């Protein structure tokens with residue numbers, strides 16, 4: 001397993017400035033794409049704020065139908081369940097912009113997890129460019145859990161990073177909630193990976209991972225390193241407060 005060795009750290013004053021940067025990346029990605037700009041979304045509180053910003057400020061400024069949206073992970077719950085990442089994205093973004101349903105590829109959290117892994121992997125293979133035998137998303141947005149998890153790859157299932165499958169069934173260690181997650185092979189095969197991390201509660205984890213403190217190698221997020229693409233840690237000042245930038 002390879003550790004995160006080189007990456008760009010981009011610190012914003014707050015989540016609004018960070019959201020504006022993500023908006024510009026989506027705007028340019030969609031405009032520049034000759035076909036579709038493929039994006040895997042994350043759940044979590046920071047993406048939720050970003051989605052609200054996008055729907056308020058970029059409703060008519062992004063070629064939304066040039067983007068195909070997927071998820072990096074999903075909770076195994078129905079699409080109308082409050083835990084659903086799809087529902088959160090629909091309520092804060094998709095329900096407020098003009099985007100065709102065929103541009104949105106939800107993970108079916110209501111399906112039998114082992115069957116959804118197969119089904120969603122096929123959907124990804126049909127819609128995302130393959131590179132070196134794995135799908136290569138144009139952009140993957142990731143969050144960072146306080147335990148160092150990313151997507152739904154948790155420290156006690158760190159082996160999911162090295163699975164040769166496109167997706168795997170994961171289990172939240174505290175909630176015992178099943179999840180569907182992209183594997184490390186697919187995450188690290190992306191053209192660009194952006195971590196979205198805000199808040200003082202993540203500062204210690206950011207320091208541990210970026211400065212390779214004790215036990216950093218036990219944290220899944222430490223192994224996010226695109227084979228050929230770019231990695232950017234987009235932080236707010238609070239999350240970056242323990243690192244020199």
Ligand code: 6PG
Pocket residue numbers: 042043044045046047073074075085142143144145146149150151152
């Ligand atoms: C999820 C996310 C998960 C999230 C982190 C950070 O489905 O919950 O994919 O990986 O990004 O837990 O979440 P917050 O941004 O809410 O702290």
